[in-house]
């Protein structure tokens with residue numbers, strides 16, 4: 001397995017904090033996988049994601065992208081937040097192309113990338129619409145397309161689907177999995193929803209309160225499971241994850 005991200009002895013204590021929020025974490029993200037990260041509220045999931053993104057700096061240890069220490073945010077890592085953070089004064093196409101514009105890509109290249117993504121997120125007909133006119137699910141699809149427009153090496157999702165109703169969330173899960181498959185992407189998905197972690201993750205990283213093993217990564221036999229295939233073995237698997245979180 002080729003590693004895209006290496007987390008080495010990662011420790012982070014917030015200024016003024018008495019104990020580390022992240023304490024000596026060690027794990028890798030493999031190229032082409034979806035790693036979901038699950039853990040109790042406040043265990044440090046967003047802190048971990050923000051550190052990998054380069055928004056926060058480790059107190060000690062490091063995170064490497066393709067063998068190079070991450071020291072600042074870059075287009076190589078895309079992030080989709082829960083509140084989507086889209087620009088209301090730009091239309092859908094302009095939001096998706098925003099990062100490419102900032103990087104001074106030429107207009108023709110931007111249009112090609114944006115149009116392709118609009119097809120993939122099934123919003124080609126909303127290209128010229130402003131953000132306020134979109135539903136919550138559509139906004140998240142635009143946020144995903146905006147993150148993908150830069151063709152990043154890793155895309156991270158920070159509770160990106162938590163505010164959506166169940167039907168919309170199921171639709172978005174399908175969009176995410178289709179994009180991952182067709183574009184051969186690598187995703188890290190932070191969630192507090194165990195079913196979502198199981199649905200979306202090739203592997204599941206469990207952030208535990210166990211100081212000697214703060215991060216346990218397990219294989220997931222139920223990746224992309226259909227709701228109708230949920231059986232008693234699935235429930236047992238889910239409960240085993242739950243027990244390690246609390």
Ligand SMILES: Nc1ncnc2c1ncn2[C@@H]1O[C@H](COP(=O)(O)OP(=O)(O)OP(=O)(O)O)[C@@H](O)[C@H]1O
Nearest residue numbers: 014015021039040041042043044045046047048192
């Ligand atoms: N900027 C900050 N300064 C100080 N402490 C912080 C800061 N951001 C987060 N924390 C603390 O760090 C801990 C981990 O927070 P974090 O948001 O990473 O957890 P989380 O697992 O993502 O939680 P949730 O699932 O509720 O979003 C919490 O105790 C939080 O209060």
